Amino acid sequence: MVAAATALNLPIGSLYAFSVFLKPLEALLGLSRADLAFVFGLAAAGFGVGMNLAPYVSRLASPPILVAACAVSSTAGVALAATAGGLAQLAVGYGILFGAGGGASYILVQQTVNLAVTRRHGLANGYVVSLLPAGAMIAAPFFGWCVGALGVRAALWALAAVLGGTGAISAWLIARSGATLAAAGSTDAPRAEERRRLVFWQLWLVFFLAASAGLMVLSQAAGIITSYGGATALAVYGTTFITGAIAVARLGGGWMVDWLTIPTVAAGAHAIALAGNVTLTLWPGPGVSVLSLALVGVGYGLISGVTAAAVAVYWRRALYGRMASRLYIAWCAAAIVLPIAAGRLFDLTQSYRTAVLISAGSNVLGFLIAIGLPRQGGSRLAEPRVEG
Secondary structure (H helix, E strand, O other), X not given: OHHXXXXXXXXXXXXXXXXXXXXXXXXXXXXXXXXXXXXXXXXXXXHHHHHHHXXXXXXOOOHHHHHHHHHHHHHHHHHHHHOOOOHHXXXXXXXXXXXXXXXXXXXXXXXXXXXXXXXXXXXXXXXXXXXXXXXXXXXXXXXXXXXXXXXXXHHHHHHXXXXXXXXXXXXXXXXXXXXXXXXXXXXXXXXXHHOOHHHHHHHHHHHHHHHHHHHHHHHHHXXXXXXXXXXXXXXXXXXXXXXXXXXXXXXXXXXXXXOOOHHHHHHHHHHHHHHHHHHHHHOOOHHHHHHHHHHHHHHHHHXXXXXXXXXXXXXXXXXXXXXXXXXXXXXXXXXXXXXXXXXXXXXXXXXXXXXXXXXXXXHHHHHHHHOOOOOOOOOOOOOOOOOO
């Protein structure tokens, strides 16, 4: 199952390298920065729809068939984007089909991993969520080279081919594992005492506020670095460095929950991201922008790992897919709100300064909410706290 999740989620993580396509798509299709931020936001919304549909379709077919269907949707979406002649086709292909297929497959493999793992849930969940930025770390330099050598359409066709191949490999690995989602179907609803609404909304807001800052960085990192005076090479490799830092932070955030309390890790993550935003505001420049954006990304990555692990702490394992998919709506909302606003502000002012200040404010509020999250009783429990 871990191998299947790795094969599937790495190429899906190329979503986080979207900023490499900004200037080429602006030139090719005559689009604005706000238009492309909308496409990224739509992909995030599609990701959220796919994640929330996954728990309800898990009983309709076996996991290999479901994963294969998701891979077909993602592959077809990117292929449609590769042939796009304007905003509408790009939005449908990349935004809806690629996003929805990726989101559904992401939750399917994450739920299956959580049903299989009996200990170190924090580390396991941190690893699974770290695969997305790790995939972006690989994709960013490849896309940068491919766009320069062959064009942006060729880069998208290459991504479509990879998605088709790795989707098939993942479906085959899941079939070999004999994994089942029968214990986590849509009929297994949380009991009244398990809902923990206050905890849910606290965690939702902590994730939303961190993701608002982090996804602004991920969706437009190359553009932000360029706007602060960075050369194209620095923008591409800076994006690679940032996504790599996020991947490590996601793994670390999940692992820390095995040893530290959730509010400690979550509040510390927002503090790190705030430091990055403040640094970029006070000392703007190309080199500082890479370091500052990496700090914002690390804060977001830690929160992503914490959130994935916290679901396994606060709710029982059979509810993981249901609760995680609802929490990940925060990620989708964050991808729509601040990245689009940042793109629009850039179109108006040719600067990201205001967006960075908004991002800093999100981190301050996130820190205050994070310190109020429930503790999990010291070290990570081997089993979820509410038993079925």
